[in-house]
Amino acid sequence: GPKYGPIGLELLLETARRHPHWTAPLGPNQGRGFAVGFWFNAGMNSSATVTLNADGSAAVVTGNPDIGGTRVAQALMVAEELAIPVERVRSSVGDTDSSGFTDVTGGSRVCYATGMAVIRAAEDARDQLKARAAKMWNVAPDAVTWQDGRAIPPPGTEKAEPLTVAEIAAKMTHTGGPIVGRASLYAPMAGPAFGAHICDLEVDPETGQSRVVRYTAFQDVGKAVHPSFVEGQMQGGVAQGVGWALNEEYIYNSDGVMENAGFLDYRMPVASDLPMIETVMIEVANPLHPYGVRGVGEVPIVPPLAAVANAMRDATGVRFTELPLSPPRVLAAIESAAPVPVGA
Incomplete structure (x- = not known):
């Protein structure tokens, strides 16, 4: 695969491992997932x-x-x-x-x-x-x-x-x-970047409903010109990724007509669905830019799907291979699938 010059993946992983979220205790029916994502960005x-x-x-x-x-x-x-x-x-x-x-x-x-x-x-x-x-x-x-x-x-x-x-x-x-x-x-190109996410998820085993109870996003941002806007980009990416992981999907009837074509039925996360998303910015300068800037907005959309799925496996013992992890799908899997041992 491609080889990149200065890039923050190793520092990202070390920072995540040392963060308090990594070892924080979990409650009943909760699981923790970790995932790393990459995006090449554009010039x-x-x-x-x-x-x-x-x-x-x-x-x-x-x-x-x-x-x-x-x-x-x-x-x-x-x-x-x-x-x-x-x-x-x-x-x-x-x-x-x-x-x-x-x-x-x-x-x-x-x-x-x-x-x-x-x-x-x-x-x-x-x-x-x-x-x-x-x-x-x-x-x-x-x-x-x-x-x-x-x-x-x-x-x-x-x-x-x-x-x-x-x-x-x-x-x-x-x-x-x-x-x-x-x-x-x-x-010709932008600074590619990595993000690493930790997600804590709580699942109701009787209904299949789940909610994110804690989320920390780590990202190599190159140089944060305006840190609060960078933080908002990271949080927005997490929110979008969590929506894809837990709820968002197109539903069609037998005639091929979409049944959830409006925002009333297409279930996107709102502020009350998510905890305060913690962000940790790692600054490894991009040598292609005078200030070291890297693209930020798309990187944080990548890890949430895997982080949420890993947290769901940790909470339920079931490995899911299809998204979204909606309550009916989770409940059916819990009731029918044999648990997968931790580490599998």
Whole structure:
């Protein structure tokens, strides 16, 4: 199979093994399951623009709708590159007719690939700021350096003090006009990543009904640009995976007509169905990205199905090979199947 460079699988497993959840006691009719999942993630095409305003604030525009906190992450990236407060960066989403071509919003690619375009666009804007400072000092652009959000004049420059972004932006009209950083790129792949999940499940042996009583998700996230949004992505993936494992399925009648075509009958988990999902982020930098970012959103959807099935086997002694583990299916299996010894 493929070989990956720096990746957090081993650290992930060690962290899970040392976590209190690994050895926490279980109650009656409860079982514990563990599973590891992998997703390769995507790169593809992305574009971004970063525009400086006369007051030193910035605006970043990309073509990917925000489905997981990417607008804030992109504002943080611009703020990092220009060394300005993130509150001074306005992040917007435009259509790809006006903001530069950008591929699909999916594949766990937006913070990775479009974020990379944002970083390069901010770097382009920063290079233009240095060139404007050089013009103001009448020195060569290559002689100007950038440090802590300020253009630094070369040694020996007369009557020249470091200039901030706001000070340079205030004179844009007189030094060449608007400053707009642009970048377009093709990212050949994103940072693949692993997740490891521990699930505790409680089963009612008389009805087959089950509920998740504790869940911990561990994941190599590369670099969490905005940790609370990363945590939300991990929790959302768990919720979706648990839904697939326990309830979600299409039901057809004898004529091939779907009988649960609406949300009233298609059973997805809601907040009251799940415990607070604990997340543990492992940061092993992705060498393909300037900040070490890896795709996050799809990895946590992979392990729950196996983790839940393993917990069900631990709780009931029955090995299930078909999902979802709905109450009728679980009850029928408990009543008819011979228990499988632990470890089988």
